[in-house]
Amino acid sequence: xxxxxxxxVIGAGHNGLACATYxxxxxxxxxxxxxxxxxxxxxxxxxxxxxxxVSAVAHLLHLLDPVVERELGxxxxxxxxxxxxxxxxxxxxxxxxxxxxGGSILSGEVSAADRSALRAHAARMQKFxxxxxxxxxxxxxxxxxxxxxxxxxxxxxxxxxxxxxxxDMREFxxxxxxxxxxxxxxxxxxxxxxxxxxxDAVLGARLGPRSGxxxxxxxxxxxxxxxxxxxxxxxxxxxxxxxxxxxxxAARAAGVGIRCGAxxxxxxxxxxxxxxxxxxxGEELGAELVVSNADPQRSLLRLLGARHLEAEFARRVHxxxxxxxxxxxxxxxxxxxxxxxxxxxxxxxxxxxxxxVDYVERAxxxxxxxxxxxxxxxxxxxxxLHDRGLAPAGREVLSAVVQYAPYxxxxxxxxxxxxxxxxxMATLEEHAPGIGALVQHAELLTPMDIEQQFGITGxxxxxxxxxxxxxxxxxxxxxxxxxxxxxxxxxxxxxxxxPGGGVMGTAGRNAARVIAGGG
Amino acid sequence: xxxxxxxxxxxCETPFHPRTAALNQLNLWHRWRDHTVADAYFDVGMEYNxxxxxxxxxxxxxxxxxxxxxxxxxxxxNRLVTRDVAKLKPLRVGYAVWCDEGGQxxxxxxxxxxxxxxxxxxxxxxxxxxxxxSALGFEVRIVEETNDIAGLAVQGPTSCAVLRSFGLAGIETxxxxxxxxxxxxxGTLEVSRTGYTGDLGYELWIAPEHALRLWDELFLAGxxxxxxxxxxxxxxxxxxEAGFIQAGVDFLPADRAVRVDxxxxxxxxxxxxxxxxxxxxxxxxxxxxxxxxxxxxxxxxRLDVAGNKPARDAYVxxxxxxxxxxxxxxxxxxxxxxxxxxxxxxxxWGAPGEELTAEIYYQKELKxxxxxxxxxxxxxxxxxxxxxxxxxxxxx
Ligand SMILES: Cc1cc2nc3c(=O)[nH]c(=O)nc-3n(C[C@H](O)[C@H](O)[C@H](O)COP(=O)(O)OP(=O)(O)OC[C@H]3O[C@@H](n4cnc5c(N)ncnc54)[C@H](O)[C@@H]3O)c2cc1C
Numbered sequence: 001x002x003x004x005x006x007x008x009v010i011g012a013g014h015n016g017l018a019c020a021t022y023x024x025x026x027x028x029x030x031x032x033x034x035x036x037x038x039x040x041x042x043x044x045x046x047x048x049x050x051x052x053x054v055s056a057v058a059h060l061l062h063l064l065d066p067v068v069e070r071e072l073g074x075x076x077x078x079x080x081x082x083x084x085x086x087x088x089x090x091x092x093x094x095x096x097x098x099x100x101x102g103g104s105i106l107s108g109e110v111s112a113a114d115r116s117a118l119r120a121h122a123a124r125m126q127k128f129x130x131x132x133x134x135x136x137x138x139x140x141x142x143x144x145x146x147x148x149x150x151x152x153x154x155x156x157x158x159x160x161x162x163x164x165x166x167x168d169m170r171e172f173x174x175x176x177x178x179x180x181x182x183x184x185x186x187x188x189x190x191x192x193x194x195x196x197x198x199x200d201a202v203l204g205a206r207l208g209p210r211s212g213x214x215x216x217x218x219x220x221x222x223x224x225x226x227x228x229x230x231x232x233x234x235x236x237x238x239x240x241x242x243x244x245x246x247x248x249x250a251a252r253a254a255g256v257g258i259r260c261g262a263x264x265x266x267x268x269x270x271x272x273x274x275x276x277x278x279x280x281x282g283e284e285l286g287a288e289l290v291v292s293n294a295d296p297q298r299s300l301l302r303l304l305g306a307r308h309l310e311a312e313f314a315r316r317v318h319x320x321x322x323x324x325x326x327x328x329x330x331x332x333x334x335x336x337x338x339x340x341x342x343x344x345x346x347x348x349x350x351x352x353x354x355x356x357v358d359y360v361e362r363a364x365x366x367x368x369x370x371x372x373x374x375x376x377x378x379x380x381x382x383x384x385l386h387d388r389g390l391a392p393a394g395r396e397v398l399s400a401v402v403q404y405a406p407y408x409x410x411x412x413x414x415x416x417x418x419x420x421x422x423x424x425m426a427t428l429e430e431h432a433p434g435i436g437a438l439v440q441h442a443e444l445l446t447p448m449d450i451e452q453q454f455g456i457t458g459x460x461x462x463x464x465x466x467x468x469x470x471x472x473x474x475x476x477x478x479x480x481x482x483x484x485x486x487x488x489x490x491x492x493x494x495x496x497x498x499p500g501g502g503v504m505g506t507a508g509r510n511a512a513r514v515i516a517g518g519g
Numbered sequence: 520x521x522x523x524x525x526x527x528x529x530x531c532e533t534p535f536h537p538r539t540a541a542l543n544q545l546n547l548w549h550r551w552r553d554h555t556v557a558d559a560y561f562d563v564g565m566e567y568n569x570x571x572x573x574x575x576x577x578x579x580x581x582x583x584x585x586x587x588x589x590x591x592x593x594x595x596x597n598r599l600v601t602r603d604v605a606k607l608k609p610l611r612v613g614y615a616v617w618c619d620e621g622g623q624x625x626x627x628x629x630x631x632x633x634x635x636x637x638x639x640x641x642x643x644x645x646x647x648x649x650x651x652x653s654a655l656g657f658e659v660r661i662v663e664e665t666n667d668i669a670g671l672a673v674q675g676p677t678s679c680a681v682l683r684s685f686g687l688a689g690i691e692t693x694x695x696x697x698x699x700x701x702x703x704x705x706g707t708l709e710v711s712r713t714g715y716t717g718d719l720g721y722e723l724w725i726a727p728e729h730a731l732r733l734w735d736e737l738f739l740a741g742x743x744x745x746x747x748x749x750x751x752x753x754x755x756x757x758x759x760e761a762g763f764i765q766a767g768v769d770f771l772p773a774d775r776a777v778r779v780d781x782x783x784x785x786x787x788x789x790x791x792x793x794x795x796x797x798x799x800x801x802x803x804x805x806x807x808x809x810x811x812x813x814x815x816x817x818x819x820x821r822l823d824v825a826g827n828k829p830a831r832d833a834y835v836x837x838x839x840x841x842x843x844x845x846x847x848x849x850x851x852x853x854x855x856x857x858x859x860x861x862x863x864x865x866x867x868w869g870a871p872g873e874e875l876t877a878e879i880y881y882q883k884e885l886k887x888x889x890x891x892x893x894x895x896x897x898x899x900x901x902x903x904x905x906x907x908x909x910x911x912x913x914x915x
Binding site: 269271272273301305306307308309310311312313314315318479486 | 591594595598599619620649652653655656657799800801802803804805
């Protein structure tokens with residue numbers, strides 16, 4: 001007999017924790033089962049070299065749902081920021097770096113025309129990003145509208161677009177179908193400016209600036225706010241793990257049980273209903289409902305099994321595009337590195353190696369054919385500059401997202417990883433001469449490593465490409481876009497669901513609303 | 520396996536072709552999938568009579584056949600079709616339909632449970648693509664074996680006697696939908712008590728290399744039992760009398776339909792008995808459950824049509840002249856002595872006994888005539904002789 005109102009959540013990623021907390025607050029008896037030794041999923045801080053700690057995958061907080069932050073009392077549970085509004089520095093080799101924050105240029109040789117174009121562009125994109133943000137908290141409609149309730153979110157979206165006003169609506173509909181390359185070429189001259197804006201559009205995606213859909217990903221990236229500042233980038237004190245530590249504390253305070261080192265092998269089904277899970281060590285646990293924070297493919301094809309699904313649905317899940325492209329580089333540095341042309345203060349900002357938009361596109365080229373970029377793009381932070389707890393005195397931590405590193409690398413990562421690391425270090429060396437000599441330990445996580453260590457199929461940033469054909473009503477696939485799966489009693493709550501990836505918590509909250517409301 | 524040079528010919532001959540060609544006095548052929556089959560050999564009426572009065576032999580080698588094996592074969596079959604395959608014992612054959620996730624019929628066919636966990640699926644349409652895409656997550660092997668097995672339908676009241684003279688000892692004890700094998704020519708002859716005629720009958724399955732010998736010995740054995748080769752036209756008459764539906768004629772396979780309202784669910788084809796909701800999962804289940812709850816859009820009906828004109832492609836009207844559907848198959852039935860038809864009508868029309876009207880057009884010496892024929896919805900097949908089910912069949 002399973003206990004009434006009991007729920008098992010598979011995975012203690014930030015979405016799983018958020019979902020569990022809301023469900024516990026709604027009176028459910030919730031147990032979270034996490035395969036890893038600590039909760040947090042891809043949002044954790046961990047030691048990667050003796051005395052050096054780093055945000056192991058996600059490293060910048062910019063999408064955290066303010067509603068989740070407030071409702072779950074994350075500040076009370078210990079979440080604080082080491083920095084809440086990093087500027088962005090586009091490294092430019094010999095030239096003076098360009099420093100920007102939102103719509104304004106803080107320093108750099110940028111024409112007046114570019115400055116005003118940026119102001120207008122940023123304001124417009126912010127407006128559109130807010131529109132996107134308004135959809136995040138809405139449970140997507142079903143493809144077949146059976147009732148008015150189903151149609152409401154679609155109508156709300158239509159209304160939001162209408163409310164932009166005639167001119168902006170037309171511009172929104174025009175931009176939504178464009179690629180970021182064309183948009184940037186249309187408006188700007190400065191190569192570093194275009195490179196930086198292009199990189200933001202393709203981070204975590206299997207897209208180059210010239211790929212369709214890259215305006216949408218760009219808007220998505222800007223759709224968050226930190227401390228009320230739209231599009232701001234923050235470093236939580238203690239690294240990304242601080243967010244999930246606070247979430248775990250909130251969960252425990254709400255009565256959620258969290259078991260780590262408990263890897264779920266399969267979801268148990270009886271008479272077509274999910275009724276519990278079996279752990280890899282053989283133990284079986286029953287529950288009235290099962291909610292999975294794991295990615296859709298892992299949840300539905302591996303843990304559940306296609307046999308419990310109808311054929312076309314299983315196919316759709318199988319066909320999800322979920323091959324990751326972003327690698328993560330962690331360096332334990334013996335001292336403070338010097339980047340060409342950067343002041344000491346600027347070193348602590350978000351540093352981009354994306355000197356122009358063609359550089360970004362060229363970095364993407366090899367990835368189309370299953371090869372890594374020999375001249376990769378990087379998004380670099382040195383969190384220890386703001387957060388001394390992360391590195392021993394006098395030493396520093398460098399954390400960087402590196403693209404492109406296709407999950408399905410030709411020849412395999414066992415062979416390719418070392419060569420890729422060499423390419424990354426060579427690129428870094430160009431911008432920060434001498435950095436190689438400072439390295440005491442280097443950790444490179446390819447999408448394959450991320451898959452193995454964090455249980456994300458394909459190692460994808462969003463648990464599945466965030467594209468117009470895999471968004472909202474289509475996310476992860478039609479038939480599961482409302483967090484409920486076709487199997488009674490089984491729900492999804494992770495980044496693979498609407499609205500998507502990034503440390504956000506919205507998917508977890510939305511899922512809990514659906515479950516508590518009727519599940 | 521297909522011969523590697525198969526692509527030189529768009530249409531192939533069946534393994535029985537040397538015999539069917541020699542008998543085909545009309546030289547009348549058509550194409551069934553990738554094979555040539557006879558429409559008729561000499562006279563359709565006489566061929567029909569062989570089905571109903573003696574013994575008819577039909578070359579069904581082009582029937583699409585797939586072999587499903589592997590540890591998950593049963594689980595796979597059960598997810599594929601709407602009925603419960605677990606209830607189909609070894610050496611039994613079951614009629615089944617399979618649907619897409621919208622609960623719309625892709626095709627119907629027969630499942631042969633050859634031996635424990637080994638299934639052969641016979642169908643009108645090619646299904647390899649659908650079977651493979653349905654196999655995701657199952658440990659099964661699916662092989663198309665259409666050309667590896669030649670088939671003959673042996674149908675009619677004397678068919679059992681013919682097979683006995685042919686040497687199939689004890690064949691009279693084979694029950695409907697039973698399957699049995701006999702040694703033949705150093706190989707195996709599989710015999711199932713199945714057919715598409717609604718009469719007493721069997722289907723014989725053999726490796727192509729023994730096909731001609733089978734034919735020859737069978738016709739020798741049947742010489743005194745009125746054995747006769749029949750073509751598709753006669754078979755078609757018997758299947759309409761039996762009330763069997765045909766893919767592409769009485770329903771549009773869901774994977775071919777462009778327009779959503781052109782497909783049919785099992786309920787809408789009067790095959791609700793094949794849908795087993797006690798199975799926790801099969802493709803189409805959710806949609807069919809929903810349909811079961813809300814009601815179907817259409818209904819397949821059998822019509823007894825006034826007059827003697829076949830109601831070919833006729834529109835069907837209710838008493839108030841509302842167009843409610845269309846005839847999909849029609850004929851003058853010698854067995855029922857009536858003009859009969861299968862039709863698809865909108866719900867709620869078509870309840871048994873309901874009087875409807877079929878709008879029949881026919882041409883006489885280049886002049887078109889219209890005939891508004893009264894028709895009545897009848898229950899059950901137009902022709903259903905007890906011998907179809909009798910075991911042992913009467914000795915004739
Ligand atoms: C290289 C990279 C860099 C990124 N950088 C950023 C960034 O800077 N900022 C940002 O906001 N986002 C970033 N992201 C995206 C972000 O990390 C993810 O979108 C987010 O962490 C997803 O959260 P989640 O809770 O949905 O899933 P996850 O964090 O993936 O959590 C899922 C949990 O389920 C567990 N699990 C899976 N299978 C099982 C099982 N069978 N049994 C038990 N437990 C299981 C996993 O161990 C994991 O803990 C980055 C992603 C990548 C790949």
